[in-house]
Amino acid sequence: GENVEQHPSTLSVQEGDSAVIKCTYSDSASNYFPWYKQELGKRPQLIIDIRSNVGEKKDQRIAVTLNKTAKHFSLHITETQPEDSAVYFCAARKQGGKLIFGQGTELSVKP
């Protein structure tokens, strides 16, 4: 069935370093790929998304890349700050379908 695999499950970086989280999806019909950030005890919030007609999208320190052929997409955070510490979820969706979430990555940014 439809599946999204997310790696790593935990990631620890030093403040100022970059962080990369990777996801693969199984359904080639997927055409929408959002990323959510969830701080402890709070709701997941959309931070960036990409559609299948675009290979890369950037918003300040965060960027997402998509490789449709390989069915991979990745989140890149540059110049990490302690407030970037959170759980990040990737997801994939096709027209007429629901969001399929990855298992989440707990990012810890150490000052």
Place this chain on the structure above:
Amino acid sequence: EAQVTQNPRYLITVTGKKLTVTCSQNMNHEYMSWYRQDPGLGLRQIYYSMNVEVTDKGDVPEGYKVSRKEKRNFPLILESPSPNQTSLYFCASSLASGRQIGGYTFGSGTRLTVV
């Protein structure tokens, strides 16, 4: 303000006492869904609804019921709660198929404890 409103935010109840968690959205979204979140297990879908009077099971529907009588509301019903339903619950909504689909908007969450 466009939002998904869940109530209550916190609830402690006893085993077997029926309860309802309400969810309401003001964005005219067709699609609504309930998730539970437990440590190490990510977001697991309980039920979802593509439109009024259309509901379907997600990955973990056992012990839950839903209804979608109106487009804006999607309550989650626990007829006989058990301790293994202690969890953090999120309601979410979005536009459905046939349009430019997007991500979900999540409610603030309901932390349920069943003792």
